[in-house]
Amino acid sequence: MKIPMLDLSEQYKTLREDILGVLDEVMTSSQFILGSNVKKLESSIAEYCNVKHGVGVANGSDALHISLMACGVKEGDEVITTPFTFFATAGAIARCNATPVFVDIDPVTFNIDANQIEDKITAKTKAIIPVHLYGQMADMTKINEIAKAHNLYVIEDAAQAIGATHRGHHVGELGDTATLSFFPTKNLGAYGDAGMVVTNNDDLMEKMRVIRVHGSKPKYHHHVLGYNSRIDEMQAAILNVKFPHLDEWGKKRRKIASRYTEMLTGKVAGQLITPVESKDSYHVFHQYTIRVEKRDELQNHLKENGISTMIYYPVPLHLQPVFSDLGYKEGDFPQTEKAVKEAISLPMFPELKEEQQQYVVDSIVKFFQ
Known part of the structure; x- marks a missing residue:
């Protein structure tokens, strides 16, 4: 698939x-x-x-x-x-x-x-x-x-x-x-x-x-x-x-996100971190972004199984060459630098079918097995 x-x-x-x-x-x-x-x-x-x-x-x-x-x-x-x-x-x-x-x-x-x-x-x-x-x-x-x-x-x-x-x-x-x-x-x-x-x-x-x-x-x-x-x-x-159609699409995104979280939490609990919606927030899930320690390995595994993913963002702005004159160095923003190594976004669009999601989750489970 x-x-x-x-x-x-x-x-x-x-x-x-x-x-x-x-x-x-x-x-x-x-x-x-x-x-x-x-x-x-x-x-x-x-x-x-x-x-x-x-x-x-x-x-x-x-x-x-x-x-x-x-x-x-x-x-x-x-x-x-x-x-x-x-x-x-x-x-x-x-x-x-x-x-x-x-x-x-x-x-x-x-x-x-x-x-x-x-x-x-x-x-x-x-x-x-x-x-x-x-x-x-x-x-x-x-x-x-x-x-x-x-x-x-x-x-x-x-x-x-x-x-x-x-x-x-x-x-x-x-x-x-x-x-x-x-x-x-x-x-x-x-x-x-x-x-x-x-x-x-x-x-x-x-x-x-x-x-x-x-x-x-x-x-x-x-x-x-x-x-x-x-x-x-x-x-x-x-x-x-x-x-x-924006609000209708937003509800579909939220439903897809909820299904991802439910399936992943049930099958690979402790292996990755799913997104958290703050208690004061209504999240519209432009992206569904998880955190995984072996992020690059997971991305390669999913690619081999026909699943497209994206990394937003692989290089933090304080370490971009164009901003080198600002004087920032590696270690200045530890949470950001950790996130750029762990964050990976899974397929997300309102028309994503449940069987497609199931295939994504099953492929992630196989990676950890």
């Missing part, structure tokens, strides 16, 4: 006629940039996140950069974040000529350890970027307490966590901004690059809308240095078709 990490083809089959229909409408209208589909998507996502504004941009990486720019992050500033995340989080900080300051992770959730943040705050600190990794929100209660005490911006990196909640609050409600990615593999994915920033802050919204169109307002009048980062009208049309 061949089990892919992600299979988008089954989802497309169920939506094909609707998607082709809206694409034809866009082509017929010849309105390709910041048209009615973008406005509809911005409104829908903002309402879903219980905030006032959505600002569609070209991708999730730009969403982070534009958020930082709107918050006034510049050269000489420091921004606190996690070293256990995709490169874009720290890359956006560096592109503002600011300095990423890393904090180790909570080994249970993989998210930034909020209890270690305050020790890293200096007079140069301007913002905190918690990453809601794998679909579970960080401890936003503690993070916001710290941010308020030190007058810092909070930018939620929610690229993997649309639909997740913390104490009943959606991504976006608890930060000054929250950034979303609609990369095709995400829980709500386009058929190309796309992203969004959501916010309750009118001033930040206005700044971000100006930044995404070369910093011009009105057109051809430039008062700030922005750049070209707009969500594509065709991608917005596709996302408008897919968006009403």
Whole structure:
């Protein structure tokens, strides 16, 4: 049996006629940039996140950069974040000529350890970027307490966590901004690059809308240095078709995750660590990530049995060559460095069949036997 990490083809089959229909409408209208589909998507996502504004941009990486720019992050500033995340989080900080300051992770959730943040705050600190990794929100209660005490911006990196909640609050409600990615593999994915920033802050919204169109307002009048980062009208049309299914897909992901945990706990208890949903969280399981000491050996075994897996992420950001000038060394963040050697994500998508899951689990059991 061949089990892919992600299979988008089954989802497309169920939506094909609707998607082709809206694409034809866009082509017929010849309105390709910041048209009615973008406005509809911005409104829908903002309402879903219980905030006032959505600002569609070209991708999730730009969403982070534009958020930082709107918050006034510049050269000489420091921004606190996690070293256990995709490169874009720290890359956006560096592109503002600011300095990423890393904090180790909570080994249970993989998210930034909020209890270690305050020790890293200096007079140069301007913002905190918690990453809601794998679909579970960080401890936003503690993070916001710290941010308020030190007058810092909070930018939620929610690229993997649309639909997740913390104490009943959606991504976006608890930060000054929250950034979303609609990369095709995400829980709500386009058929190309796309992203969004959501916010309750009118001033930040206005700044971000100006930044995404070369910093011009009105057109051809430039008062700030922005750049070209707009969500594509065709991608917005596709996302408008897919968006009403998001919660249903999220429930299916949670059911698949629950089944994985039940089967693995019953058959290989003590051999690996399954994901934990915090008591304050609603986890949307963008990834189902386990921890195994012999991770690489397990991955090779599963590959030999036709099962695709992914390692998110094999090299922590503080040890990436591009950030060598920051002066970090191996051993600085022990929980992160342990996680990069143990974490492995199993196949996860709403259309994953029970017999496919059973095959994955049986293959894992055989590895330990």
